[in-house]
Amino acid sequence: MADNREAQLDIAQRRCEARGLRLTPQRRQVMALLLGHEAPVSAYDLLDELQREHQPGAKPPTIYRALDFLVSAGLAHRLASTNRYLACDHLACDHGHEAGTLFLVCDECGVVREAPMDSPLRRQLNRSLDREGFHADAQPLEMHGRCDRCG
16 A cells, blocks of 8 residues: 555656646645545544644644645545545546546445546536536536445
C-alpha cells in the first residue's frame, strides 16, 4: 500500500509540474493522508492526522488551503453533500473535470465511486438537460444510494 501511495504521489507531483503548479511538502502530506483513506474524510479529521503525523501546530487554515489547492488542481474532490474530501480515483490519467464529475455515494458503507466522464448516465443526463434548454456548468453531481456490496 505504501509503494502504491508513493507512486500516486509521484503522479500528482508530475501533474502539478506539467501545469506549472507546486505540490509543496505540506500539500503532498495532505495528499498522502487523503490517499490513505478509502472513504471520504472531513477536513478536521485530516487536520487531526496532520497534527499527529507531521505538523503538531497545524491550524484549520493550513488544511483548508492545502485541500483547496488539491481540489483546484484536480487531484482531490470535495463532496458538497457531506462536506468531505477524497483523492481523485483517476490520478494516472489526465481526464480533467471540465464537464463535472459524477460521484456514486454509498450511504451504507461510505464508499464513493467516481463514474467515468463518458458514462451512459452522464450522457443521458446531458441529453435531458438539453431537452429542457438548460446548460449545466462544470459541477460535481452526487448520487446517494447503496453499492452492490450493501444493496
